[in-house]
Amino acid sequence: MTVLSLLTLLFVVALSSFTSATSDYHESLNLQPLPQSALLASFNFRSNESQESFDERNFRYFPRALGQILQHANTKELHLRFTTGRWDAESWGPRPWNGTKEGGTGVELWAWIDASDDEAAFAKWITLTQSLSGLFCASLNFIDSTRTTRPVASFELMGDHPASSNLHLLHGTLPGEVVCTENLTPFLKLLPCKGKAGVSSLLDGHKLFDASWQSMSVDISPVCPQSGECSVHIDQTVDIVLDIDRSKRPRDNPIPRPVPSDQLACDTSKPYHSDDTCYPLESTSEKGWSLTEIFGRGLSGACPLTENVDQEEPVCLRVPHEREVVVASGAVETKKPDGFTRCFTLQPSTPFDLTIPEQEVTTHVPLDEPVLSAERTIVGHGQERGGMRIIFDNPSDTNSVDFIYFETLPWFLRPYVHTLQASITGRDGLRRQVPASQFIRESFYRPAIDRERGTQLELALTIPPASTVTLTYDFEKAILRYTEYPPDANRGFNVAPAVIKLGAANGPNHPIYIRTTSLLLPLPTPDFSMPYNVIILTSTVIALAFGSIFNLLVRRFVTAEEATALTAQTFKGRLAGKIVALRDRIKGKTAKTE
């Protein structure tokens, strides 16, 4: 059995448990060592509230702060993700929760809002983002119309909604948002035990955000079983991949200095091995660790608010049964029949710790091959245009993969969809140019409007087995107004990760989500000291060059004698002369002229 199916199992278990209770709370922690001294820790916190009490604002486990925001913003279903780092699918295998509980780098938010029309929905959406921004200390309020899209096929409703409701899906991302402790603290406050007890007591900002990959999610959806009353479910997860070596470093000495020579693990079989020459030997044994070491603090017993504290087994560890595991007294260990999973019960207010010594093992927890791997990069160079290249690799030798590819591009990246081209590389390494329509079953494209909305591109693709398909298209970089540049304009502009939704991989109800890495788009950036210099320079040039040239052009150089003659010749001059003469005659004087 694989981790994938295990997680799916958990998921199903979770769903089934929802149906029974009207208001309860469950939490769990799954630990799984991954290759290359990584450790995946999946925290899951679930609670629910009956629809009736939710509507009456009678909250028990459901966080009141969030509930009120949802009611205020007419939001029926909410999904919020905070993610940092990238999931290394090559080493770590498939994503936890099949990628359904993670977002792209930064913050990702999508919600179904009940509203009469698009404008009303958008107004509610802005209300929602503003409120969540305050609640989670994140810049969610920067999700404006240019970052908001309305995906067509990429996201599905998770809960059950009455058919009468008029739901609008809105989706927004902030790829540049840095997720950190200020987001974790409000996240923990939503939990009934608020990080003081239960598995959430392990969550420490220092260790959590030192992780190689980290994702926090909040999902809220109504669930209506066939029989019984509806309830609103909230599902919070924290998934982290910790580097065991790095996490075990003491906090007062975190610098990975070179180890003393005598502690160096060397390959003594090398002929040149000596005191001062060492070929490093990477240890093959599994790393030893304990919860306290890894998380920097211990697990302070079960959360007393959990249903059936005694029967729950909130902490599960996925290592081969042959590995030795030392647990604190009082905890009961249950080994599952699959040979790799063991779970532990927790006692309220009794600290729990779990220690795994370093051990040579023969069996390893098998990791699934990822169903699809995707890579998206910006290619080309220069300030004016560039290209996007998306590579899909289907590792399966037999099955083709169907999926929805969804990307939102900022308006200043102007794609030329007509340049969309595809090439396919088989296992033979030969690259063939083929029409893109061969892979694209359906496409939805909504072009951008400058400064109003971004581009939305959704493609339904099919990748044949054992092949790599490369999609490329060209784009043009817009020139922003100089006030539109952020302070760090020369860093480049973040482009949100693409979302890939694999359909019926494990049944129609549970799609797999993959997200690519976010991109950095360098835009033509002015030298911001330039306007000042330019104004000064142009003013000087105009004053000097234009002034003197204009002067030269309009002025006629004549001698003084010529000037008098010329003045006398012009109509005005003659007229003036006449007037003077006339006046002199009237006054009876003789004007003496030169």
Place this chain on the structure above:
Amino acid sequence: MATPAALPPLPFNPSRVRSYVLRLPLFTRLVLLAILVFWLLEFQTMWSVVQWGSVIPEEAGFGTMYRLNTYPFIHLGFFHALLNVLALTPLLERFEAEHGTLTAVALFIGPLSTLPAGIYILVEKFVLHRNTAVVGSSIWVFLLLGSEAIRTFKSNPYFSLGTTKIPTWTSPLFACALVSILVPNTSFLGHLSAILVGYLLGLGFLKIFVPPEKVLRWIEGKLNLLGRLPHYVSVDQKTYGRYGVLPTTTTGGERGTPMSFLGSSQRLGPTTTAVIRKLRNNPHFLFVHLPHILSFICIVAGVVWLLLLPLNDYSRQTYISENALLPGQVHAYFSGSEQHIFRGYKKELEDVLAGQTEDGQERRNDEFTPAVSDKIQSILKATGLKFATQNYEYTSSGITHQGQNVYSIIQAPRGDATEAIVLVAAWKTVDDELNLNGVTLALTLARYFKRWSLWSKDIIFLFPPDSKAGTQAWIDAYHDMQPAFVQPLPLKSGALQGGLVIEYPFDHRFESLHILHDGVNGQLPNLDLFNTAVSITGGQMGIGTNLQEMWDHDDSYEMRLETIMRGMVKQGFGYATGPHSSFMPYHIDAITLQTKGDGWQDEMALGRTVESLCRSLNNLLEHLHQSFFFYLLMQTNRFVSIGTYLPSAMLIAGNFTIMAITLWLRTGYYPGNQQSPQASKSTKEQAATATDKRDDKQSPAQPDANNIIERQLALPLTLVVGLHLLGLIPLYIFNNISHKYYPTATYTSILANLILPLLLAAILSHGLNPKPQQYLLIKSFSLLILGLFLSTLATLNFSLSFMIGLLCAPLSFVNRINPHTNSCLLRYILATLGLALLNVLSPSVVLLAACKYFGVDVETVLTQAAFGWDVWGVWTQVVVWCVWWPAWVSGCALVGFSLFSS
């Protein structure tokens, strides 16, 4: 009618002031003189003038009556005197001009000083019981202001400010109040009494003091004052007020004509005007000699400008512009047991090298074989890094360059593949030496860097097999711009922010680091990167740095100049000086660090330098953009920025444009076929200038202004454009034939260069029989294109523009020798000399000479150039064959025409 002369209107004109001062009337002058004399008298200490002459109420008595007359002349200091003089002069001058000198004397010596003083003493002494001494001519100022105010009030009673009407006679009161507020130690009472008297004067109550006109006339007549006294204002001369009728004669001469502004400018620069007039009268000089002089001055100035740059006044100390870099602010920990690992890795690589040597062969095989590639990959794999390979194959000049790049990526622990730094360790250095230590160091660093969690950017370690093609193939593929025979990259990261190349090609310890920074086509990395490297190497690690192979730079002028020159030569040729050069076209700043010398720095010191540099680059929040991209370095810590050095190349490029424009003007106004009687027969040694002179002298000295002739453009345009297009042929040939034929091609091109201009000249002169004007137009167009191109190029590749500009400089001065002015023999001799000189400066001959001078093979140079064209995208050849060569051929053809003209 002109305004009265007494009121100098604005704009302020110094010459008018002068004339105004010179025309001051007599009494005013005397008053001013008296004020000056009393002011000077105050400098002596024995006798206090102020004490003697001021009005002191307590001392009022008959014995001190003189004070009532002396006080207006006495002042308390320079500024007091100056301000009062400035205020008094125009008022007094006007009064005197209106009333005559005698009246002014009578009034000012008498009642107009004594009355205000008397009022003051009365009020001060008997009303206020105070004793403040007053002094100064401000009394008169306010007195005259008061009388003027009354006069203004009569003609213009109110001054409207909104709805309120202010009587104009109050204006002196305002002035008085303002002065007493603004200027310290002013006597408000004194001024007030003066204004009072002024009002009385203005209202005519003081007329009784004015001597009768008859008496005045009599005195004037008896004494002949008008004849004896200069600047005397006669009773008759007086103007009877400003608004009286003035004789027109008095103003006409002074005010000048309506064109007087022209007159004044002529007065300011008589010499300039004379020069311009002379030029206008001498168009031969204007159109023929002056441009040559200007062009020559431009060239000389351009060269001299460059020679000035190494001086302290024209160059600057380098500094770190980007604050985020923080060079040398971190401790570098790469030391200790890492050296053991370094040795271990090195042994591994040496084993591979030893393994691939065939038996019995002494010399080990240094090639980057698949075995080496595999070993590097296995080490990277053991370290736990992602790695990939890329094969490439380039063919240039019939030589195939192929290899395999190995690279690996340390993914930033919390990064998102948006930014990356590249560390390059080529298997072979720029000088084709085995870079074993460099590669080993990079491998050790990769393992060491992996442990750090602070990287905000991915770090890419690239191991190309050579320093020429490998990096180029990799960077092209990274941006998906690779040619067909270069594999795409299977593993990628984000936008590259900087690149470092490590070269350590020997086994002993090193002394200093040599920093290479020149990119392809003369592009340079941001100066901040270079400065950071110098700062870290020198400041933090204590390792010396060198630049442009200047091993013992003593910071003297010569050394600085030599460094600049070496940099310019590299920049001008535009070839890649190291693996870092390939990054530059993609706007990625990169440098190469080469270890040099035999000292006590070991590989760990280099490793720490690289670590610190990577940490600095890792700090970057934005792409390097703060500092200069265009600079000339003369020392590791001194540079010249583009604003300072650019004029040098621009001046040289400008010389062609000047010549082209004047030739264009000349062809329009200046028919060349007219015979000039004063054509001189003098000869000059220099063929180039001489040929030109011949042509010049034919022109008439006084051309008719209406002598505008039509330009016949077809032939010159066709020829010049055709020659530029013809340049594509040598460009193609020199970049595409096999390397074996390069020497042959060079010699052929020299021969072709010899024949082609003569052939052109022969065909054109016999077939089309061009007019003299068309010869000038050919030169004009050719130089115009050259000038335009070089000035544009100067902003992109300063050095190339400068070098080509200098080599083309003679083209400004060569011309067809006019067949009518010279004897046949002389013409042939001059033309042949000119052609010989030009041929020495042909692109091919310059290439050969340069190769001889530097002692390199022509074949090597051309192979390298073709490689640069094919792989690096160098476009120096385009400049040579499509800009320089066509201009050169046109110049030669022009000289050649003189051989064939009928």
